[in-house]
Amino acid sequence: MPHIARPLIGLAAAAVFASGLTACSAPSPSGEDEPAEATGCRTLDEQVEWPDEARTALDELLTSQGACAGDDAGNDAPVAIFDWDNTVVKNDIGYGTNYWMLNNDKILQPEGQDWGTTSRYLTPAAVTALGEACGTETPAGEPLPTSTDTACADEIVAVLDGETTGGEEAFDGYDARRINAAYAWSAALLAGYTPEEAQDLAAQAKEELLAADEGASWTVGTTEVDGYVHVYEQIDDLIGAMHENGIEPWIVSASSQPVVLAWSDEVGIDAEHSIGVRNLLDGEGRITAHLEGCGDIADGEDAVMTYIDGKRCWANQEIFGITGAAAFEQAPADVRQIFGAGDSDTDVTFMEDATELRLVINRNKTELMCRALDNEDGKWVVVPMFIDPKEPNEEGYACSTEGRIEPDGGTSPLKRADGSVVEDQSEAV
Missing domain, CATH: 3.40.50.1000 (HAD superfamily/HAD-like)
Structure with a gap:
């Protein structure tokens, strides 16, 4: 993101x-x-x-x-x-809500103080990194002090982006055409709240994100992130x-x-x-990390x-x-x-x-x-x-070789309905 x-x-x-x-x-x-x-x-x-x-x-x-x-x-x-x-x-309302929660001590310590319970797709490296960064002083189900504990906040932000702060992969083992494990984990960070409580937290985050100036950023832990929607x-x-x-x-x-x-x-x-x-x-009636x-x-x-x-x-x-x-x-x-x-x-x-x-x-x-x-x-x-559009992709798109995301997260040639391969594409107007 x-x-x-x-x-x-x-x-x-x-x-x-x-x-x-x-x-x-x-x-x-x-x-x-x-x-x-x-x-x-x-x-x-x-x-x-x-x-x-x-x-x-x-x-x-x-x-x-x-x-x-x-x-x-x-x-x-x-x-x-x-x-x-x-x-x-x-910008992204899910991640924006997560960032607001981190800055307002609203992320709850996982069940058993075990981050492995928050996603079946977290790698052992990510579980270890989160456990070490966030510690066990906070009882399960209680808010983590992420507004002041920058190490814990930084690790959660890093894992939301798919890697630990040490650069190791945070998720694996999922069908990448049916689920994005980091996005699912973003939703799982609401675990422990009722849907109504979670919606109220999101509404509080929304109020600040809408009111912020275009281009505003927040500091979460020590990481700078988008601070407006x-x-x-x-x-x-x-x-x-x-x-x-x-x-x-x-x-x-x-x-x-x-x-x-x-x-x-x-x-x-x-x-x-x-x-x-x-x-x-x-x-x-409280949110769990598991999906319908x-x-x-x-x-x-x-x-x-x-x-x-x-x-x-x-x-x-x-x-x-x-x-x-x-x-x-x-x-x-x-x-x-x-x-x-x-x-x-x-x-x-x-x-x-x-x-x-x-x-x-x-x-x-x-x-x-x-x-x-x-x-x-x-x-x-x-x-x-x-708002704030990206520059055109001058290099074009490698559709003929890397155009399709595969279930294992790799890429393959993108094909049309008739089986023909889509040629590489350019954004030239």
Whole structure:
């Protein structure tokens, strides 16, 4: 997770569209050149800045789907799915909550004072490093003094980023297309609280993160991390337009469920349309480190969360009612979302499932950008981050050799549906 952002560049100048598209050739979801006109249908706010090509494609979506296409609202309303972190907002609400908890002594000493109980995927090196840094003076279930114990705070921040402070791997042994062990551990740091208590902690963190200036940082232990989270006004406006036009927006996020619930109303999405990492509760109703199952994965196996193929599973299961092993497979087009928005490889599978349009917030993530720039079906649109965008990736993307994340965490050539290999891609506008 990045801590320090890069210099601001102009939205229009940084807009990147899928390969072969120019400023006058961006396709609409229906294949037409201009948005359809529909009486009474809302389009994007003209006062909110978008690259022109993205505005054209999104306005066409808004005026050709949902109520604007004569579809009734309710169960038959077309679905749009948004990732949350760095898609709806700048920065990460899950990690932002963790950082706030560390600075306010809200992380609880694990059961048995054993960090191995917090994730089955923590390596022995990570368990040892956390145990040595955080000690055993604090009883199990009591708050660790991480606001003053910089060694403990630094070790937790390091493990959240995937390595110990000594540079050793913090997690292993998981299916990297179904779960990100560090993200799951971020959710597990809420263990010991009820969901309501965890949501309240996240709300307190939210208040400070929203109020902070753009570019603000926090010092956690001795580590400097992002200290602000701001809602993208472009995505807020897009979600509002979808609501008004009878398109049903959902959030599917790799942050913890209580954290997502503390934030989703910032863009008018309610709890029933918010899906995050879902942890099991113990007999007293308190969060544990174990995960709810999805598809044919049972509760407590800790083998799937809202991550890459796991995001598809959770979307299929919770939104479309597809259960069992089929939840991991691409559903028929008439029961899939019409739109997907994301920023990372975390989002690539559910975005591929979108039938009309796919909006990529460019963070230079290889598998997602390979799909978007290849633009096999002409339905991908790429825009820069709306706050503090990254510089274009001048080296391009090695799609033909390292484009796909494999379950073991390695990479392989990225292939299209017909089995052909996606060529290496460039962000040249």
